[in-house]
Amino acid sequence: MLRKNEGTMDRIARVALGAGLLSLVFVGPHTAWGYVGLIPLATGLIGSCPAYRLLGLSTCPLQKSR
Numbered sequence: 001m002l003r004k005n006e007g008t009m010d011r012i013a014r015v016a017l018g019a020g021l022l023s024l025v026f027v028g029p030h031t032a033w034g035y036v037g038l039i040p041l042a043t044g045l046i047g048s049c050p051a052y053r054l055l056g057l058s059t060c061p062l063q064k065s066r
Contacts, residue, residue: 004047006047007060017040018037018041019037020037021037021041022038047060
């Protein structure tokens, strides 16, 4: 299971950016580069970013331990 490492605002920004880039495939210049938007869209929906994991970063607020 992937551990969440993105906060709410980070996830919202990623989904918006991903959707905007993906729209380039269907609307606008019709460029295949819009498929790059799948990356931020997927990481925003999942809530976990592999690059953050490699760099040891997290924008997710700390959860209380039990």
